[in-house]
Amino acid sequence: xxxxxxxxxYGLSEPRIAEIFVKLQxxxxxxxxxxxxxxxxxxxxxxxxxxxxxxxxxELDQVxxxxxxxxxxxxxxxxxxxxxxxxxxxxxxxxxTISVAESCTGGLIGHRLTNVPGSSDYFCGGVVSYxxxxxxxxxxxxxxxxxxxxxxxxxxxQEMARGIRERMKSDLGLAVTGIAGxxxxxxxxxxxxxxxxxxSAEEVFSRRYRFWxxxxxxxxxxxxxxxxxxxxxxxxxxxxxxx
Amino acid sequence: xxxxxxxxxYGLSEPRIAEIFVKLQxxxxxxxxxxxxxxxxxxxxxxxxxxxxxxxxxELDQVxxxxxxxxxxxxxxxxxxxxxxxxxxxxxxxxxTISVAESCTGGLIGHRLTNVPGSSDYFCGGVVSYxxxxxxxxxxxxxxxxxxxxxxxxxxxQEMARGIRERMKSDLGLAVTGIAGxxxxxxxxxxxxxxxxxxSAEEVFSRRYRFWxxxxxxxxxxxxxxxxxxxxxxxxxxxxxxx
Numbered sequence: 001x002x003x004x005x006x007x008x009x010y011g012l013s014e015p016r017i018a019e020i021f022v023k024l025q026x027x028x029x030x031x032x033x034x035x036x037x038x039x040x041x042x043x044x045x046x047x048x049x050x051x052x053x054x055x056x057x058x059e060l061d062q063v064x065x066x067x068x069x070x071x072x073x074x075x076x077x078x079x080x081x082x083x084x085x086x087x088x089x090x091x092x093x094x095x096x097t098i099s100v101a102e103s104c105t106g107g108l109i110g111h112r113l114t115n116v117p118g119s120s121d122y123f124c125g126g127v128v129s130y131x132x133x134x135x136x137x138x139x140x141x142x143x144x145x146x147x148x149x150x151x152x153x154x155x156x157x158q159e160m161a162r163g164i165r166e167r168m169k170s171d172l173g174l175a176v177t178g179i180a181g182x183x184x185x186x187x188x189x190x191x192x193x194x195x196x197x198x199x200s201a202e203e204v205f206s207r208r209y210r211f212w213x214x215x216x217x218x219x220x221x222x223x224x225x226x227x228x229x230x231x232x233x234x235x236x237x238x239x240x241x242x243x
Numbered sequence: 244x245x246x247x248x249x250x251x252x253y254g255l256s257e258p259r260i261a262e263i264f265v266k267l268q269x270x271x272x273x274x275x276x277x278x279x280x281x282x283x284x285x286x287x288x289x290x291x292x293x294x295x296x297x298x299x300x301x302e303l304d305q306v307x308x309x310x311x312x313x314x315x316x317x318x319x320x321x322x323x324x325x326x327x328x329x330x331x332x333x334x335x336x337x338x339x340t341i342s343v344a345e346s347c348t349g350g351l352i353g354h355r356l357t358n359v360p361g362s363s364d365y366f367c368g369g370v371v372s373y374x375x376x377x378x379x380x381x382x383x384x385x386x387x388x389x390x391x392x393x394x395x396x397x398x399x400x401q402e403m404a405r406g407i408r409e410r411m412k413s414d415l416g417l418a419v420t421g422i423a424g425x426x427x428x429x430x431x432x433x434x435x436x437x438x439x440x441x442x443s444a445e446e447v448f449s450r451r452y453r454f455w456x457x458x459x460x461x462x463x464x465x466x467x468x469x470x471x472x473x474x475x476x477x478x479x480x481x482x483x484x485x486x
């Protein structure tokens with residue numbers, strides 16, 4: 001019998017994935033590893049042949065454990081789950097609610113979260129603050145902050161994350177602001193520059209990213225990173241610093 | 244030489260599409276029509292063979308004109324444009340801005356509108372009011388309305404459309420509220436029941452729809468119908484009453 005397992009990762013570059021393959025070579029000898037880039041995710045499959053179900057499952061578990069020991073933080077699914085399903089399950093398990101303030105993603109994060117049946121139990125809602133005025137009016141981002149640091153900045157991302165959390169009375173507030181292109185980039189903040197912010201009752205923090213690709217790819221990658229922040233945060237894993 | 248044209252329709256049932264094919268049979272004799280359901284859109288292709296470009300183009304235009312005379316209101320693209328590109332072009336041409344209040348679509352309408360480069364010129368932003376509280380707090384839907392008619396109702400859709408327009412200071416306000424399922428349906432309002440509302444400076448109106456399918460399909464169909472409303476409104480075409 002042959003059994004296969006699908007492991008989904010996000011946030012690792014392909015050369016780093018290649019290293020895993022080198023390290024795993026030949027343990028066990030009959031494991032066949034497959035690599036499938038599935039933008040912006042990376043998928044690894046483990047195929048194993050064996051006499052019976054328990055033996056094959058045990059061997060699959062062993063290979064999976066090896067991969068976890070190398071890059072566990074980057075693995076978001078060992079079944080065939082989407083990132084939004086994983087995040088939904090974690091929010092449910094932890095009894096936490098979330099809301100989102102989206103600029104460059106235009107609603108994609110909320111759309112993904114609400115693709116999951118039952119998401120109304122943990123998703124309170126969101127604001128798509130495409131204009132600066134809406135950031136000020138609805139999210140209570142200070143006009144001074146936008147003037148001083150720009151709408152695409154750590155400061156604005158943090159105020160958005162704080163604002164949406166307060167507005168929606170949720171446990172977590174997630175915010176993204178960036179330049180999806182093709183226009184709007186500058187030397188300091190080229191197309192693909194994105195700030196992600198998160199707020200809880202205890203803290204507010206943000207990070208800068210630079211994503212590559214066209215408009216839809218930048219939006220997709222931003223939504224993926226933002227959702228991965230929630231996954232990592234709820235798992236107690238370190239938030240990614242750059243990609 | 245052979246030339247093909249792609250005509251995209253939305254809102255016609257397949258039996259009604261079949262009628263077009265019967266009526267168009269043999270005019271002109273060498274036109275080959277193709278039908279491709281592309282949920283939730285329907286695509287028709289016209290293929291024609293001829294001596295030279297001008298002759299073939301004239302014949303394609305003739306067949307296209309015949310299709311327009313039968314079901315012109317339902318055609319949203321004769322190039323290869325997405326609905327959101329068509330809506331974006333119309334908003335730009337008319338010099339109008341829009342904002343969206345989304346419940347069951349969770350952000351999908353905003354996501355689609357912002358897939359179009361330059362959409363920040365006409366898209367002010369949106370609110371994903373997944374909870375009743377956010378409908379009241381941010382969109383200023385009256386708690387009384389929700390209590391009396393329900394969150395999924397003509398009245399709530401209209402107040403959402405009015406609220407988002409005022410909040411975002413846009414020319415048009417678009418709102419959707421519905422039951423995407425699999426849970427939440429009732430005898431009166433089964434899964435797939437959706438209300439779409441629209442507001443302008445002059446008027447506010449709404450309609451009830453019943454969409455079929457699973458959660459993602461109901462969300463997609465709702466976003467499509469809402470965007471088609473904008474297209475029809477800006478074209479001066481009648482808004483669809485049911486589907």
